[in-house]
Amino acid sequence: MLRVMVCIMIVLLSFAGGYLYSWRFTGRLLIINDVKEKFNSMEREIMFSMDTLPEICRDLSKEEGPFSKVFTRICEGLAGEGDSFAELWSEGVKKEFSRSSLKKDQVEGLALLGKGLGKGDIEEQKKCFARINTELERLLSEAREESSRLKKMYMSLFVSGGLAVSIILI
């Protein structure tokens, strides 16, 4: 009886382990979706209200989501040192997400998104946002594809591992 109980525990734990391990893929999607939403909001504010980047970053820093801290850092940087928006964006993304569930190339990709923002006229800003949206769509589709493929694989691996250990124990 005890052995059966232990086996059930092992299977349940392996299921939980698989779920937790595969959560990182969902986490990646959440982060990229959040940055996409923030950039959409930024684009709306620039195109329709002509708000300045410090004003927009201040508002975005107050919103929920994993990227709020990046905008807080940018606000502080814009008011203080002499860095450009692109440099502050890149620095903020690397500091906040280098130890997150994002892969290194995903962090690098996100860190480049601030390039050109605030530098030109409204037409150049439109081009900038078109580039950002294309890049985010690419990152999102990769993350989605990876998530659906690897999530199932890791869940199956963990559960089958747990089952294997249980069978050996029995």
Added chain:
Amino acid sequence: MEKEDSFEMIFRRFPEEYRHCIDILTDEEKEKLEEVRVKAEGYLVFAGGFGEKASDIKVSQRGLTLIVEKLLDHSVYAHMEELCSGYITVEGGHRIGICGRVVMDNGSIKHIKEFSSINIRKGREVIGCSRSIQRFLLDEKDDFLNTLVISPPKCGKTTLLRDIVRTLSEKGKRVSVVDERSELCAVYKGVPQYDVGRRTDVLDGCKKSKGMSLMIRSMSPELICTDEIGSEEDVAVIKEAVSSGVGVLTSIHGMSLEELRTSKIGQLIEEKVFERYLFLSAAPKIGTVTEVLDKYGRRIDA
């Protein structure tokens, strides 16, 4: 915020390596400072009543771009109209002229990029500079007499106009200012950076001819003020204002009434639209009123 403080605040917005350049000036020199010139791959040059003084730090092209970006709040798109007119106004009423590579579109400036130099000019207001001529501007019923301020450039026309506006506004007159080049009131984020009086409404950045008509219709002013007239459109709108019973206070580049009679505004002088002419000179000091004439061109300040 004091004007001196707000001027030094501009340097606080500079990148770290150039932020302390102004510290090479003594307090006395800071008071006499009139402008700061910054060139890409050149030194910061401070100029004013003390002569010229250059910083020992060279400003790189990237450094100048960062300075301009910081002064534009990292948002060039939000300042395009100002940028295309060649200058921006910052907090405190200071003006920053910007040079670089101009992008033209259908004969008009679309954009300025690859910044090459900037000129930061300190905004000045001289409270009380119109005190000596106030008595000539109102009639016995306390009604404003249409006034034209005449002088060559750099004699203090705008400063005098601003002080007249402030004084009349404080005396209870409803004044409207059409500030086409943001020089009279230096509006920054909706707030005039100079004291132009409690009863003064400001239309900033609007063409004089359009703005004056708009103000007459919308703000019911007792007098309307604008700087540097000279076109036929200006003549028409001044006539419209006067025929609506609104007083006109304005200025023009010139040396004498005879010279102006042959200019585009000659018609206004012939028809005696202006009841007072104030002549300014830069000698012995900027803003010196040399003559006050009545509508017939007779001197009344002797």
